[in-house]
Amino acid sequence: MSIKLQAVSKIFGETLAVDSVGFHVADGELVALLGPSGGGKTTVLRMIAGLEMPTSGDILIRGQRVNDLPVQKRNIGFVFQNYALFKTMSVHDNIAFGLKIKKWRRAERESRIEEMTELFGLGGLGKRYPHQLSGGQRQRVAIARALAPKPNVLLLDEPFGAVDAKIRQELREWLVRLHHDLNVTTVFVTHDQEEAMEVANRIVIFSRGRLEQIGTPREVYEQPANEFVARFIGVMNVLEATVPRGSARAGELEFPASGAPDGTQMRIGFRPYAVAVSNDLALYPYQAILVHTYFLGILLRVEFELPSGLVVRGRMTKEEYAVLGLENGRRVSIQIKAYRILARDDAPLGRELVSPISTPPHIAENI
Amino acid sequence: MSGRVKRRIRESTNKSQRGADETPLVKWTLIGVSGLFLFVFLLLPLVNVFAQAFAGGIRAYFAALTNPDTRAAIGLTALTAAICVPVNAAFGVCAAWAVAKFEFRGKALLITLIDLPFSVSPVVAGLIYVVLFGLQGYFGSWLSDHDIRIIFAVPGIVLTTLFVTFPFVARELIPVMQATGNEQEQAAMTLGASGWQTFWRVTLPSVKWGLLYGVILCNARAMGEFGAVSVVSGHITGLTETMPIRVESLFKEYQSTASFAVASLLAVLALATLILKSWFEWRQERQFSSAQIPEPEVVDSSRPGRP
Numbered sequence: 001m002s003i004k005l006q007a008v009s010k011i012f013g014e015t016l017a018v019d020s021v022g023f024h025v026a027d028g029e030l031v032a033l034l035g036p037s038g039g040g041k042t043t044v045l046r047m048i049a050g051l052e053m054p055t056s057g058d059i060l061i062r063g064q065r066v067n068d069l070p071v072q073k074r075n076i077g078f079v080f081q082n083y084a085l086f087k088t089m090s091v092h093d094n095i096a097f098g099l100k101i102k103k104w105r106r107a108e109r110e111s112r113i114e115e116m117t118e119l120f121g122l123g124g125l126g127k128r129y130p131h132q133l134s135g136g137q138r139q140r141v142a143i144a145r146a147l148a149p150k151p152n153v154l155l156l157d158e159p160f161g162a163v164d165a166k167i168r169q170e171l172r173e174w175l176v177r178l179h180h181d182l183n184v185t186t187v188f189v190t191h192d193q194e195e196a197m198e199v200a201n202r203i204v205i206f207s208r209g210r211l212e213q214i215g216t217p218r219e220v221y222e223q224p225a226n227e228f229v230a231r232f233i234g235v236m237n238v239l240e241a242t243v244p245r246g247s248a249r250a251g252e253l254e255f256p257a258s259g260a261p262d263g264t265q266m267r268i269g270f271r272p273y274a275v276a277v278s279n280d281l282a283l284y285p286y287q288a289i290l291v292h293t294y295f296l297g298i299l300l301r302v303e304f305e306l307p308s309g310l311v312v313r314g315r316m317t318k319e320e321y322a323v324l325g326l327e328n329g330r331r332v333s334i335q336i337k338a339y340r341i342l343a344r345d346d347a348p349l350g351r352e353l354v355s356p357i358s359t360p361p362h363i364a365e366n367i
Numbered sequence: 368m369s370g371r372v373k374r375r376i377r378e379s380t381n382k383s384q385r386g387a388d389e390t391p392l393v394k395w396t397l398i399g400v401s402g403l404f405l406f407v408f409l410l411l412p413l414v415n416v417f418a419q420a421f422a423g424g425i426r427a428y429f430a431a432l433t434n435p436d437t438r439a440a441i442g443l444t445a446l447t448a449a450i451c452v453p454v455n456a457a458f459g460v461c462a463a464w465a466v467a468k469f470e471f472r473g474k475a476l477l478i479t480l481i482d483l484p485f486s487v488s489p490v491v492a493g494l495i496y497v498v499l500f501g502l503q504g505y506f507g508s509w510l511s512d513h514d515i516r517i518i519f520a521v522p523g524i525v526l527t528t529l530f531v532t533f534p535f536v537a538r539e540l541i542p543v544m545q546a547t548g549n550e551q552e553q554a555a556m557t558l559g560a561s562g563w564q565t566f567w568r569v570t571l572p573s574v575k576w577g578l579l580y581g582v583i584l585c586n587a588r589a590m591g592e593f594g595a596v597s598v599v600s601g602h603i604t605g606l607t608e609t610m611p612i613r614v615e616s617l618f619k620e621y622q623s624t625a626s627f628a629v630a631s632l633l634a635v636l637a638l639a640t641l642i643l644k645s646w647f648e649w650r651q652e653r654q655f656s657s658a659q660i661p662e663p664e665v666v667d668s669s670r671p672g673r674p
Contacts (some may be wrong), residue, residue, distance in 0.1 A: 051556075077557070101559040
């Protein structure tokens with residue numbers, strides 16, 4: 001079922017937790033509410049569920065205004081951050097709870113529970129109590145419990161926050177598959193941008209109660225609406241620069257700044273993948289030393305220090321690293337292939353600019 | 368929460384044993400002194416109660432217990448407990464719910480007031496009711512006009528016992544409910560459960576052991592209370608004597624065997640209470656240790672220790 005928020009605000013005491021937020025979730029979509037903690041994303045989720053009342057604005061589910069509908073009547077499935085399983089009930093009874101409340105017949109109830117335990121890989125665990133389950137199992141029970149009564153929408157609050165990194169990865173993939181199979185409209189809250197990028201069809205980005213941007217993972221990564229989004233999604237090098245003679249300078253790095261009067265302060269941002277690296281010291285304009293290498297699996301994060309002490313973060317694959325014969329302490333030449341002039345947080349962001357200095361085709365393209 | 372606190376204390380003592388390395392002499396001296404003290408001042412008198420009770424033989428013991436006035440005292444005690452325990456259990460659940468789940472003005476005051484009966488001397492508790500309902504009291508003349516007797520009658524005994532026993536359940540439940548939080552209730556609501564269904568199916572089962580613990584402590588006190596009840600009872604044999612008062616009056620009448628026979632019943636009650644209390648405490652601790660998430664630290668400054 002589709003969900004629509006229209007100019008929804010929420011005030012707690014004197015704090016404006018959610019500031020006139022509006023967005024639309026289409027039927028069957030998987031949407032992430034992303035933002036730093038305190039950004040208002042959980043409050044938005046709880047308002048959709050009916051656990052909080054909006055101070056102003058309307059919430060519509062399937063085109064119907066649900067502001068005055070109590071949580072019990074909204075027919076939503078909610079998965080709490082810490083799962084909130086009923087500790088005194090077995091897995092079977094946890095899943096049965098919603099069905100009993102909704103007065104399902106016994107036979108239908110049992111077959112539904114059977115179906116859910118099967119689907120969620122919980123077979124044989126029906127008699128266990130929550131404290132006898134692993135973190136991942138608890139989470140699956142929580143989702144099974146929420147989905148058993150066939151809710152219109154599934155809402156998850158930080159669903160992967162309470163499990164360790166390895167299980168988290170499995171659960172993400174599993175949630176994507178589950179959503180693909182069941183196609184129930186799903187909204188989940190996360191503060192982890194990687195998680196949002198990986199799992200969601202679309203991402204709604206919040207900061208300090210305001211909606212900063214809404215778009216597909218690719219859109220928010222490649223066309224961030226403002227500096228906040230640009231810095232929050234993915235890694236970004238951000239440099240404070242001043243304009244001495246027509247171009248912005250930060251340490252050795254120079255960026256064309258057409259039309260900016262001398263003395264203008266600006267911030268320059270660029271992604272790690274925009275840093276071109278060569279072991280030929282004459283190839284690129286800036287000399288630097290590779291000071292740190294972080295192994296992230298297939299990708300490596302590398303940090304270059306320029307003579308002025310400026311540190312630039314780059315990214316490359318293992319193979320490129322090997323081809324270039326890099327190691328910590330190695331001298332290289334670098335170039336910034338693309339960058340953005342970052343505006344103030346709320347102002348729209350300009351297009352990504354390409355450095356005018358022509359460079360040969362780069363080895364670390366499209367990472 | 369009490370369970371958790373205790374566990375932490377246990378852990379810390381383990382650590383200090385490993386770290387500090389006291390000599391065995393110190394250890395055994397301390398254990399010996401504590402043991403001797405408990406033996407002389409607690410165990411010996413308790414054993415003596417039973418020894419005295421059975422001093423005249425089994426037959427005298429049962430004869431003392433089947434005395435009509437004694438039976439009346441046992442009946443009155445049972446009646447008082449039967450009224451006070453459910454009322455205070457209901458009140459305790461309400462108060463604990465209010466304190467643990469809501470934020471409101473005067474919450475600290477409410478918690479303090481719940482503790483009042485613990486800090487007030489039982490004699491004062493009794494006198495409060497005499498001042499209110501006695502013949503010279505505020506409502507005394509109105510009550511006597513309508514021929515309602517409260518002081519020196521059963522209603523007075525029930526009222527003072529209610530007053531004295533009323534913190535037990537609330538005090539026991541507040542930390543348990545605070546530690547449980549209200550996410551499970553919210554989960555129940557998102558699954559369609561009404562407030563009432565949530566209470567019976569989710570809240571009550573999750574505080575079950577704490578509640579039972581509070582109830583048996585409340586019961587023990589309701590049956591054993593002497594001071595406050597003594598003030599309002601009037602000591603009318605066969606009518607307004609509860610078991611503790613019966614013990615006293617028999618003793619004063621030099622019927623020490625009969626007196627100790629009734630006292631032995633109270634002692635058995637105390638022992639049963641202790642055993643049940645330990646069992647509930649253990650169950651509750653187990654429930655906490657098996658809790659699926661580490662509970663947030665509940666700072667309960669109003670409660671320095673277990674009553």
